Amino acid sequence: MSIQRADVLEALKVVKLPSTDNNIVEGGAIQEVVISGDKISIVAKVNTPVLHVKKAVENGIEEALKAAFPSAIVNVTMQVEMAKPVIEEEVILPNIKNIVAVASGKGGVGKSTITANLAVQMAKMGFKVGLVDADIYGPSMPIMFDVEKERPLGKEVNGKQVMVPVENYGVKLLSIGFFTDPDQAVAWRGSMATKALKQIIFDADWGELDFLLIDLPPGTGDIHLTLVQSVPVTAAVVVSTPQIVALADARKGAGLFNMDAIKVPVLGFIENMAYFTPAELPENKYYIFGKDGTKKLAADMGLPVLAEIPLVQSIREAGDIGRPISLQENTPEAKAFYKMTQNVVEETIxxxxxxxxxxxxxxSETAGCTAN
Ligand SMILES: Nc1ncnc2c1ncn2[C@@H]1O[C@H](COP(=O)(O)OP(=O)(O)O)[C@@H](O)[C@H]1O
Ligand SMILES: [Mg+2]
Incomplete structure (x- = not known):
């Protein structure tokens, strides 16, 4: 007797959908069922990249089908898809599921290094990732992604001219550095940059994205306001070093998103340059910028510390040559960024x-901010 689709679906109902009371069929995780003779191919999706959860569902499907159809050849393909927040009103950027801003109080704390590695690692985990480099003071993504000489091409979509992001390491990138002249005064660059930022986000062919990351300039300025005015930012993360001066500014950075009228949830802090580890003594940790400062600030604001990234020469070198260290496998540095990325994804979920x-x-100029 041939295998029926309805029987396959029935058999799959014994597999639980992770972190719900539902099963994978009723929970909508089954994307495709293809039956060809005694072959059953299933495509299923989960909304977390956590490996053991993905594996548990995959094994559950295999076991359930083996039990129901002992002679069948079962083939399971797993996909990862982020849950999208339910938006009732006007849907802005319907193809972008999560917009995550990476902010810092001070410059030079490693915000761009963190963002580049977050993007690369997310892409490695299977997410569709876009990256907007909005730092008018020092757009550094073209160098960090080794695409300094490239420029986004134009393309017509539905009669409208749009930009095609430059792509490397699985990440789609647009940088304000592609459009503004670094020799121009920052104020002039700023007014062009706010306009450019909107165009980069709205007039670009991003396609479907799980995450659009925004590398913001340090501090709290026009670019930040333009961003929260233009798009619904899903969440922000704030990068700081453990130094007292950096922490004071990081608090202000997080405070901007916390403002009543803005209310962009801050997922947590990322402590960069948490300690120095020399290559020849990989077990040694030197807390040259101080210890536990970020932990204290985070606890004080009721937020988690999402990562502690060490100060390591190879992280700087990897950035300088345009190959973020997250492209490596199994080095301690790449692992630190892997954990960071997992935390950011989980906190977003x-x-x-x-x-x-x-x-x-x-x-409004006079009354501060009012929510739409
Ligand atoms: N964890 C780290 N270890 C070593 N060097 C780092 C680390 N994070 C950042 N750097 C280096 O510090 C400098 C400033 O980092 P960058 O990411 O450009 O900071 P920001 O975007 O906050 O201005 C860069 O040269 C970068 O390679
Ligand atoms: Mg930067």
Whole structure:
């Protein structure tokens, strides 16, 4: 007797959908069922990149089908797809599921290094990732992604001219550095940059994205306001070093997103240059910028520390030659960025589960900010 699709679906109902009370069939995890003779091919999706969860579902499907159809050849393909927050009103950027801003109080704390590695690692995990380099003071993504000489091409979509992001290491990139002249005064660059930022986000052919990461300039300026006014930023992360001066500014950086009218959830802090480790003494940790400062600030603001990234020469070198260290496998540095990325993804999932989607913000010159 031939295998019926309905029987396959019935058999799959014994497999639980992770972190729900539902099974994978009713929970909508089954994307495709193809039956060809005694071959059953299943495509299933989970909303977390956590390996053991993915594996548990995959094994569950195999076991359930083997039990129901002992002579069948079972083939399971797993996909990872992020849950999208439910948006009831106007959907801005419907193809982009999560917009995550990476901010810092001070410059030079490693914000771009963190963002580049977050993007590369997310892409390695199977997410569709875009990256906007919005740092007017020092756009560094073209160097970090080794695409300094490239320029985005134009393309017409539905009669509208759009930019095609430059792509490397599985990450789609647009940088303000592609459009502004570094020799121009920052103020002039700034007014062009706010305009360019909107174009980069709205007039670009991003396609479907799980994450659009935004590398913001340090501090809290026009670019930050333009961003929260233009798009619903899903969440922000704040990068700091353990130095007292950096922490004071990091608090202000996080404070901007916390403002009543802005209310972009801050997922947590990333401590960069947490300690120095020399290549020849990989077990040694020297807390040259101080210890536990970020932990204290985070605890004080009720936020988690998502990562502690060491100061290691190879991280700097990898950035300088345009090959973020997350491209490596199994080095301690790459592992630190892997853990960081996992935490950012998990906190984003939690945020989407527990909080409503972010609203765009309308600013008024006199009254500060009012939510839309
Ligand atoms: N964890 C780290 N270890 C070693 N060097 C780092 C680390 N993080 C950043 N750097 C280096 O510090 C400098 C500033 O980092 P960058 O990411 O450009 O900072 P920001 O974007 O905050 O200005 C760069 O030369 C970068 O390679
Ligand atoms: Mg930077």
């Amino acid at each position: 939690k945020r989407n589960k527990n909080l409503p989607p972010t609203e765009k913000v309308r600013m």
